[in-house]
Amino acid sequence: MNGPAAVRYDAALHAWAYLSRVAEPPCPELAAFVERVGPVQAARDIWAGAEPAELSSYVGARRGLDCGGADLDALAARDGRLLTPDDPQWPYLAFRSFAAGAGSVRREAREPLVLWVLGPARLDEVADRSVAVVGTRACTSYGEQLAADLAAGLTDADFAVVSGGAYGIDGAAHRAALACEGTTVAVLAAGIDVPYPSGHSALLHRISLTGALLTEYPPGTRPARYRFLTRNRLVAALSRATVVVEAGLRSGAANTAAWARMLGRPVCALPGPVTSAASAGCHEMLRAGTAELVTRAEQVVEVAGRCGELAEEPEHPGTPLDELGEAEKRVYEALPGRGGATVEEVARDAALPPQQVLGPLALLELSGLAESRDGRWRICRRE
Amino acid sequence: MNGPAAVRYDAALHAWAYLSRVAEPPCPELAAFVERVGPVQAARDIWAGAEPAELSSYVGARRGLDCGGADLDALAARDGRLLTPDDPQWPYLAFRSFAAGAGSVRREAREPLVLWVLGPARLDEVADRSVAVVGTRACTSYGEQLAADLAAGLTDADFAVVSGGAYGIDGAAHRAALACEGTTVAVLAAGIDVPYPSGHSALLHRISLTGALLTEYPPGTRPARYRFLTRNRLVAALSRATVVVEAGLRSGAANTAAWARMLGRPVCALPGPVTSAASAGCHEMLRAGTAELVTRAEQVVEVAGRCGELAEEPEHPGTPLDELGEAEKRVYEALPGRGGATVEEVARDAALPPQQVLGPLALLELSGLAESRDGRWRICRRE
Numbered sequence: 209m210n211g212p213a214a215v216r217y218d219a220a221l222h223a224w225a226y227l228s229r230v231a232e233p234p235c236p237e238l239a240a241f242v243e244r245v246g247p248v249q250a251a252r253d254i255w256a257g258a259e260p261a262e263l264s265s266y267v268g269a270r271r272g273l274d275c276g277g278a279d280l281d282a283l284a285a286r287d288g289r290l291l292t293p294d295d296p297q298w299p300y301l302a303f304r305s306f307a308a309g310a311g312s313v314r315r316e317a318r319e320p321l322v323l324w325v326l327g328p329a330r331l332d333e334v335a336d337r338s339v340a341v342v343g344t345r346a347c348t349s350y351g352e353q354l355a356a357d358l359a360a361g362l363t364d365a366d367f368a369v370v371s372g373g374a375y376g377i378d379g380a381a382h383r384a385a386l387a388c389e390g391t392t393v394a395v396l397a398a399g400i401d402v403p404y405p406s407g408h409s410a411l412l413h414r415i416s417l418t419g420a421l422l423t424e425y426p427p428g429t430r431p432a433r434y435r436f437l438t439r440n441r442l443v444a445a446l447s448r449a450t451v452v453v454e455a456g457l458r459s460g461a462a463n464t465a466a467w468a469r470m471l472g473r474p475v476c477a478l479p480g481p482v483t484s485a486a487s488a489g490c491h492e493m494l495r496a497g498t499a500e501l502v503t504r505a506e507q508v509v510e511v512a513g514r515c516g517e518l519a520e521e522p523e524h525p526g527t528p529l530d531e532l533g534e535a536e537k538r539v540y541e542a543l544p545g546r547g548g549a550t551v552e553e554v555a556r557d558a559a560l561p562p563q564q565v566l567g568p569l570a571l572l573e574l575s576g577l578a579e580s581r582d583g584r585w586r587i588c589r590r591e
Numbered sequence: 592m593n594g595p596a597a598v599r600y601d602a603a604l605h606a607w608a609y610l611s612r613v614a615e616p617p618c619p620e621l622a623a624f625v626e627r628v629g630p631v632q633a634a635r636d637i638w639a640g641a642e643p644a645e646l647s648s649y650v651g652a653r654r655g656l657d658c659g660g661a662d663l664d665a666l667a668a669r670d671g672r673l674l675t676p677d678d679p680q681w682p683y684l685a686f687r688s689f690a691a692g693a694g695s696v697r698r699e700a701r702e703p704l705v706l707w708v709l710g711p712a713r714l715d716e717v718a719d720r721s722v723a724v725v726g727t728r729a730c731t732s733y734g735e736q737l738a739a740d741l742a743a744g745l746t747d748a749d750f751a752v753v754s755g756g757a758y759g760i761d762g763a764a765h766r767a768a769l770a771c772e773g774t775t776v777a778v779l780a781a782g783i784d785v786p787y788p789s790g791h792s793a794l795l796h797r798i799s800l801t802g803a804l805l806t807e808y809p810p811g812t813r814p815a816r817y818r819f820l821t822r823n824r825l826v827a828a829l830s831r832a833t834v835v836v837e838a839g840l841r842s843g844a845a846n847t848a849a850w851a852r853m854l855g856r857p858v859c860a861l862p863g864p865v866t867s868a869a870s871a872g873c874h875e876m877l878r879a880g881t882a883e884l885v886t887r888a889e890q891v892v893e894v895a896g897r898c899g900e901l902a903e904e905p906e907h908p909g910t911p912l913d914e915l916g917e918a919e920k921r922v923y924e925a926l927p928g929r930g931g932a933t934v935e936e937v938a939r940d941a942a943l944p945p946q947q948v949l950g951p952l953a954l955l956e957l958s959g960l961a962e963s964r965d966g967r968w969r970i971c972r973r974e
Contacts, residue, residue: 232941232942265943265944265947269944269945354865432925434924480863482863487862495885495890501862502878542815559614559653564648
């Protein structure tokens with residue numbers, strides 16, 4: 209807090225950067241303290257060991273780390289920004305659900321203290337019309353194709369596609385959104401300068417050019433198992449709905465879905481072959497009733513979109529017989545395909561009095577469905 | 592009613608056979624008349640044109656068909672029997688649901704007048720522990736495999752497998768039940784002597800040797816579209832639950848499922864790839880909430896079986912980390928995979944005071960998950 213960086217950056221920004229690292233996020237005790245005294249005073253007190261007693265065990269290990277300036281340097285070198293709750297772009301509507309009681313259930317159910325962001329997308333706007341497309345890293349080609357179709361369809365409907373930047377479903381969703389020139393957002397479980405997974409460095413870079421890469425972790429933070437779980441809540445919070453494309457019985461996607469439910473957001477899941485382990489988690493959610501079955505993007509739009517954005521009903525294939533009345537159908541069924549039957553024979557087979565088959569026969573002849581020769585009737589086959 | 596057959600057969604049986612053909616089943620007016628005056632009197636009155644006025648239009652076309660004796664001959668030649676409501680094997684419990692109000696909804700929602708049966712299975716016992724496995728004729732190999740797996744699993748659980756004898760899902764279900772030496776029942780939409788589809792003649796014959804072939808239509812009746820729909824109600828009625836394996840958007844299986852719902856029986860559907868038209872009908876039912884998603888036989892047993900026959904929960908794959916407490920997990924995640932970290936470094940990364948990482952480190956070492964060399968800790972990888 210004494211280094212030259214404190215001079216180069218605004219005091220509040222520098223304080224936020226320091227606070228972002230001083231406790232493992234999210235830390236409700238830290239958030240409460242910052243809210244009470246403001247970021248500059250909070251940083252100063254923690255640095256000096258003068259924080260409230262209930263906060264000490266959370267900040268004790270890292271209070272001496274004075275790398276806020278270096279972190280902001282690293283961010284600036286990448287053209288990034290540190291988004292803080294006082295910024296007009298802070299997606300406060302999306303995060304409001306955390307305040308609405310969710311925090312009482314789990315310690316982690318809190319809005320982030322700050323967000324480290326690369327990329328031009330405005331998070332407040334993204335969160336207003338976005339869908340999380342998530343799933344297993346160990347996806348099948350079926351799942352990969354579905355994720356891409358879904359992301360493309362959502363992009364067409366002007367939704368941003370939010371995901372976790374991982375291999376498998378996440379990557380397929382991000383790539384398809386980019387290919388359709390849509391907005392896509394990757395929420396990371398590591399520092400903004402730690403490309404993870406490393407095989408997605410180029411993809412993450414492309415996302416940052418048109419959409420956004422974001423994380424609540426300060427630069428240099430390594431990904432860790434619990435950070436993925438904690439990160440998932442932001443994927444859910446920044447989306448109007450969460451769609452699980454493929455998930456095994458033990459999958460992070462189920463965790464994201466649980467966060468979405470906790471935040472009161474709709475959860476959808478795509479079914480797959482029951483023989484596919486990669487769909488077992490989806491089927492489990494669908495059986496438990498914790499997710500709604502969807503098969504295409506329009507159905508997701510229906511739950512994530514504005515009131516009245518309804519998916520079209522699938523067209524049921526029809527036949528010329530659909531337009532016939534009951535009596536005509538019954539007479540039609542009683543007609544032989546070959547040879548021919550007299551009116552009396554048709555009537556008997558249809559179990560109708562002869563005078564009640566004459567009208568239907570005439571109508572069937574007019575429709576081209578029946579023909580008569582020498583007083584014998586039969587079905588008229590058309591190519 | 593005057594031919595020699597009337598002498599060869601019991602008068603009541605002969606009357607039932609005549610009544611079975613005199614009106615297209617099911618015919619509520621005929622059923623009511625038979626219930627009032629008994630089968631012999633009813634047959635005599637209709638033959639003489641002395642039936643109640645409301646019945647005339649239903650029996651007018653066929654009252655002169657005196658082939659009850661020939662029908663019974665045809666049945667006897669195949670070792671079959673004509674099952675009537677006064678028979679102790681009549682599945683009256685299964686058919687009771689028709690009486691429970693369903694008849695008021697649709698004219699066809701009636702129990703059959705009689706059943707023409709081939710095969711040794713007792714229908715009252717079958718109906719007590721059976722599941723209908725139905726689906727599209729145009730099934731995929733995926734659907735065929737599922738139908739077979741399901742039928743085999745149900746057979747193992749002592750359920751009879753009821754279906755419609757058709758190509759595709761029906762056939763796969765029947766065949767698997769036979770292969771497992773289970774009881775399987777095919778409900779036909781034609782006369783018992785009209786093998787339909789003809790490619791299933793041998794299969795239907797095999798079913799009749801150990802299970803049952805049955806139909807409400809008298810011998811010689813040709814299958815017709817409306818007879819399939821009417822037949823479907825018996826498939827549903829003779830089963831504790833109906834499972835749709837694969838169904839297109841326009842499929843008879845959806846009709847069977849609708850009958851099952853109307854009769855208050857559970858309906859299950861298996862999901863499939865959303866890209867498969869053969870699963871579209873299943874997905875539609877699952878979305879509409881008119882069917883419950885199932886992925887294997889045990890889950891069907893759960894809805895169709897006795898109280899307490901519960902499917903085992905799928906085993907969630909575990910890792911040694913599952914048994915660790917929160918602090919141990921956090922410390923584990925903070926350990927480097929290569930090199931090594933001092934206790935202070937681990938504490939900082941885990942955001943815990945150093946004295947709180949010593950216990951977890953010791954426990955991790957005991958569990959074989961961490962190791963220390965020269966005061967530096969790291970993850971211990973196991974093959």
